[in-house]
Amino acid sequence: MPPRRIAQIVHLKPSAVSAYKECHANVWPEVLQQIDECNIRDYSIFFDNERTLFATFKYTGEDFEGDMQRMKANPKVREWWGMTDGMQESPIPGAVGSAEGPGWWKVLDEVFYKE
Template identity: 50%
Template sequence: MSKRVCQIIKLKPEAEAEYKAIHANVWPSVLAALKRSNITDYSIHYYQPLRLLIATFKYTGTDYEGDMRTVAEDEETKRWWKVTDGMQESFVEGAEGSGKAIPWWTELEEVFRFE
């Protein structure tokens, strides 16, 4: 059974153009790491008035925490996060960046689904 995940984070105003540009050409190695870790149907939307980035994806594996650790340990993904984390402002108190003990993106509760 798949799990759907929705997360948010804030985009720094000065980073809007650069963030969109880098995501127009995501590094193939980063996409491969996601695929290896059972992440599919990944999208990020941007709500400019509040500078919110809203990410959604499906997880199709059987060990979500383990697969998320695998993504966090991928060297190219770490390099990608060094670029993108600097463009973002986390809502999570104490968060220091992607792949750390405290989540960088805020995971949202699903309150409705229609399939």
């Protein structure tokens, strides 16, 4: 089964640019380990230098929803999300955070891919 490719966006608060870049230069080892254990590979986050963060990754597992639930269950990941969510503004109506609600990062539809 080929990897599932996922792209997402969220908005970064202008006051948080430095702090966001700094924390992502030193991602906590527990968070990195959970990302690996949840079958996420080739994960990148880009910033457009205005307000949009664009993330892309490949999901190589067989149970995406189950892996995302395992991610949410990790207390250190939830702590990380609590910190980074405070630096962001979600484009999802009714979003309350990464760990709860309808989602935080908006998933994008892929319209073109060339390997």
